[in-house]
Amino acid sequence: MRATLMYAPGDVRVENVAAPRIEQPTDAIVRMVRTCVCGSDLHPYHSMDPTDGPARMGHELLGVVEEVGSGVSKVSKGDLVITSFHYQDATCVTCVEDFACACPAGGYLTECQAEVSRVPLADGTLTVMPVGEDQTEILPSLLTLADVYGTxxxxxxxxxxxxxxxxxxxxxxxxxxxxxxxxxxxxxxxxxxxxxxxxxxxxxxxxxxxxxxxxxxxxxxxxxxxxxxxxxxxxxxxxxxxxxxxxxxxxxxxxxxxxxxxxxxxxxxxxxxxxxxxxxxxxxxxSPAPVHEYVAELLPGIMDGTDDPGRVFDRTVGLEDVAEGYRAMDERESLKVLVTP
Amino acid sequence: MRATLMYAPGDVRVENVAAPRIEQPTDAIVRMVRTCVCGSDLHPYHSMDPTDGPARMGHELLGVVEEVGSGVSKVSKGDLVITSFHYQDATCVTCVEDFACACPAGGYLTECQAEVSRVPLADGTLTVMPVGEDQTEILPSLLTLADVYGTxxxxxxxxxxxxxxxxxxxxxxxxxxxxxxxxxxxxxxxxxxxxxxxxxxxxxxxxxxxxxxxxxxxxxxxxxxxxxxxxxxxxxxxxxxxxxxxxxxxxxxxxxxxxxxxxxxxxxxxxxxxxxxxxxxxxxxxSPAPVHEYVAELLPGIMDGTDDPGRVFDRTVGLEDVAEGYRAMDERESLKVLVTP
Known part of the structure; x- marks a missing residue:
């Protein structure tokens, strides 16, 4: 499958990589419907150490669940789901009482600018959206729930x-x-x-x-x-x-x-x-935002049309052209770039 | 009258200075009943630049009002009062909505280790205590309201x-x-x-x-x-x-x-x-504490005997011996030194 790799500052490529598969019973495999380039992706785009590359990129994902591990109960195959940019179990004492982005079992998603992604701790990380992927007009706003709106x-x-x-x-x-x-x-x-x-x-x-x-x-x-x-x-x-x-x-x-x-x-x-x-x-x-916790609060305003946070996307590129998206954001030609499959 | 002066690190003296008098209509003149040495007084005691001296010392005061300016309405001659270590009008928008220790008309008291002190903005800085100076047992706890307890x-x-x-x-x-x-x-x-x-x-x-x-x-x-x-x-x-x-x-x-x-x-x-x-x-x-605002909350526990914050005082010296108080606190012989007239 195709995925975004950063090799060095300014050097972003889309290449073939092994398709992800379920590794843990709490994993889900999600086919990308929309992803995007984040302002924080521009930090390595400026100053990445090439010996750290090639690095998979992307932490915002709206997609359709293709497969779930045996321990996943809250999302099912076929669901349109939004990730949070940080994955967490959402059940431990750190998540419930302290701060989800410090979940001992958690971490940051880093491979979402790709055709398909493995999402760990799916029950604590994914939220099912009440629409299908064919409702394309609302998809950009839903995607903001993965990071920028919640942040x-x-x-x-x-x-x-x-x-x-x-x-x-x-x-x-x-x-x-x-x-x-x-x-x-x-x-x-x-x-x-x-x-x-x-x-x-x-x-x-x-x-x-x-x-x-x-x-x-x-x-x-x-x-x-x-x-x-x-x-x-x-x-x-x-x-x-x-x-x-x-x-x-x-x-x-x-x-x-x-x-x-x-x-x-x-x-x-x-x-x-x-x-x-x-x-x-x-x-x-x-701090980094526990955006998973804010979805329930922010989603209704998107669904009823009151809020349209998706307006921050002012350019759309296909996955094959994601490098152009990085360039446009880096040169301030674009505020935020939406990526389609 | 007698007052404490710091000349240089480790050099604290009690000397004769001019008695304070009303300078502004909002001033009060307060005769010291109890004052004390603060942990923060030890900072200059260690590192004061001698060219900044001699400097008057002290910002915690329990005393009896001797005179008030024409614009003072909340305290009267004869009242036993506690100061806050910061003086403020307590009526401006900064005091009421933001932070009293940033009151544009305010400042830090710096001359309370003395027989008599001038307290600016008396209405916003002094609180009348419901006892007389003869109730000596409770005086140490009341004095903590000027700084350390509120802080x-x-x-x-x-x-x-x-x-x-x-x-x-x-x-x-x-x-x-x-x-x-x-x-x-x-x-x-x-x-x-x-x-x-x-x-x-x-x-x-x-x-x-x-x-x-x-x-x-x-x-x-x-x-x-x-x-x-x-x-x-x-x-x-x-x-x-x-x-x-x-x-x-x-x-x-x-x-x-x-x-x-x-x-x-x-x-x-x-x-x-x-x-x-x-x-x-x-x-x-x-931050520095807006202790004036906490008096109403903390005083009842002192008055009814529930709380005895005055136990932090483990040594008492007369004003003439205040240098000994500094030395004892500096050498950790004493936790906090109470000063009597």
């Missing part, structure tokens, strides 16, 4: 966004835009989107952003302070992961506020001392 | 400590021990106190610690993991402020847990990346 939602949930809130979203990628949508759904009154790509920030406005700040650094901070009567925002949803985004977050959050990060940090240490966080009682939170 | 309580509150919770307290100073007491009052079931001073940890056990871990670093981390079935604790209350305490906190907190800092950080940057906080969904919170 944007997680940013807002961890920040405790509430009715009447004042929020800033740092980053106009797919996660940032869906953090805007989530903040809006949770009742935020003022939502300032910090980003400089006009087509993206326009979509952000449609998702609920009340203001857009294109400036960065100190200038961007001053702009946000102006827009909030000098107070800054109560909640920052940081959807980038680079240090300048962190520093910007510290600059725009008000005393007693919260910085909620869902951009995977590309740094190990950051300012957390008296002048940055401690002295002003700023909370730092956020 | 320990803040650590537990910001960590969201709740019924049945699993908590570790890092540090067996006065704040750490009162964080134990606060965690106990909020319903924590398991409270692991990390500290190595037997007399202090014994008091910690009386305040509610269920276990004591004397080991530090990796050994201490392993011990806490053992005591929690390998999971770590849901909430760490960090009452030290040095980097090893931060690292220890990261090591003992479970996925999805929280590190709540009230030890003033003696560092600017710290690990917050994927392997320390982000990947395991660890929240970092904490």
């Amino acid at each position: 944007g939602h997680h940013a807002a949930v961890m920040a405790g966004v509430r009715e009447g809130d004042t929020v800033a979203v740092v980053g106009d990628g797919a996660v940032g835009l869906l953090a805007v949508l989530s903040a809006k759904k949770l009742g935020a009154e003022q939502i300032i989107l910090m980003g400089r790509h006009r087509s993206r920030t326009d979509l952000g406005r449609e998702f609920g952003a009340t203001e857009v700040v294109v400036e960065r650094g100190e200038e961007g901070i001053q702009k946000v302070l102006e827009l909030t009567g000098g107070r800054g925002v109560r909640a920052v949803l940081e959807a980038v992961g680079h240090m300048p985004a962190y520093e910007q977050s510290v600059g725009i959050v008000r005393p007693g506020g919260v910085i909620s990060r869902v951009g995977v940090p590309q740094y190990s240490e950051a300012p957390v001392g008296f002048t940055s966080l401690f002295g002003r009682n700023i909370e730092l939170t956020g | 320990g309580h803040h650590a537990a509150v910001m960590a969201g400590v709740r019924e049945g919770d699993t908590v570790a307290v890092v540090g067996d100073g006065a704040v750490g021990l009162l964080a134990v007491l606060s965690a106990k009052k909020l319903g924590a079931e398991q409270i692991i106190l990390m500290g190595r001073h037997r007399s202090r940890t014994d008091l910690g056990r009386e305040f509610g610690a269920t276990e004591v871990v004397v080991e530090r670093g990796e050994e201490g981390i392993q011990k806490v993991l053992e005591l929690t079935g390998g999971r770590g604790v849901r909430a760490v209350l960090e009452a030290v402020g040095h980097m090893p305490a931060y690292e220890q906190s990261v090591g003992i907190v479970r996925p999805g847990g929280v590190i709540s800092r009230v030890g003033v950080p003696q560092y600017s940057e710290a690990p917050v990346g994927f392997t320390s906080l982000f990947g395991r969904n660890i929240e970092l919170t904490g």
Whole structure:
């Protein structure tokens, strides 16, 4: 079968690989209906060590179950299912009480940009969708449940966004835009989107952003302070992961506020001392999102047409052309690339 | 009048200074009944730049109001009052909605180890105590409301400590021990106190610690993991402020847990990346405590005899001997030193 392999920075190929098969009784084999390229796939696309390659790619998958192991009970052959980008059993004490992305039996999916994927711990990782694969219009929105929508939602949930809130979203990628949508759904009154790509920030406005700040650094901070009567925002949803985004977050959050990060940090240490966080009682939170847990909450709005998170996809390529999808996202020609079989 | 001055590391003197007087209509002049030496006073005692001295010292004060400015309405001459270590108006939007210790009109008290002090913004900073200065037995516990009790309580509150919770307290100073007491009052079931001073940890056990871990670093981390079935604790209350305490906190907190800092950080940057906080969904919170806001909650337990936070004072000196108090605390002969007129 055909699968995406990254050999080195900028070098993505689609090649023949052995078809996956059931290895554990908790596995499912899923035929891809839709997958996509993630902003986080661009990190290795920039800086991967070629000795780590060729590496299978992809962690977002909407597909049809072809086969399940003997220990799988919640999904069956023929079901249209969505994955979470992290697999987990969803039954252990870590999953139930602590944090699913730390499930001792779990891990991150890494092979979904392919014709067929093996999904471990299928009962805790897959959710059956209430439609068939022929309902093509809704498929992009369903696919966002595998990562970007749940991740944007997680940013807002961890920040405790509430009715009447004042929020800033740092980053106009797919996660940032869906953090805007989530903040809006949770009742935020003022939502300032910090980003400089006009087509993206326009979509952000449609998702609920009340203001857009294109400036960065100190200038961007001053702009946000102006827009909030000098107070800054109560909640920052940081959807980038680079240090300048962190520093910007510290600059725009008000005393007693919260910085909620869902951009995977590309740094190990950051300012957390008296002048940055401690002295002003700023909370730092956020993590990879336990998106499997959010499907039940987010799916109804998609099904009834209220929410259309699939609008973050602005280009579609076939699996054979996935390299073109990486290039387009890398060069900011495309916000997020949908991949069809 | 007599006041404490720090000239250089290890050089504390009591000298004559000009008596304070009302400078702003919101000021009060308070005659000291009890004050004390704080763990945070030991930071300059170790590392103060002598060119910054001589510096007035002290931010915890129980005293009797001698005079109030024309704009003060909540306290009157003759009242026994407790300060918060930070002064604030308690009426602005920052105080009411965000964080009192960021009050634009506020600041930190710095001159309370003296016969008489000027307290700015008296209405937002002083709370009248329901006893007279002759009720000497209860005075030490009341004095803890100015800082250490409210600060320990803040650590537990910001960590969201709740019924049945699993908590570790890092540090067996006065704040750490009162964080134990606060965690106990909020319903924590398991409270692991990390500290190595037997007399202090014994008091910690009386305040509610269920276990004591004397080991530090990796050994201490392993011990806490053992005591929690390998999971770590849901909430760490960090009452030290040095980097090893931060690292220890990261090591003992479970996925999805929280590190709540009230030890003033003696560092600017710290690990917050994927392997320390982000990947395991660890929240970092904490700050200087808005202790004025906690008086109403904590006072009843002191008045009815349920709580005796004043037990953290294990030595008393007169104001003229305050240098001896610094020395005793610095050499760990004393946990916390009470100062009488």
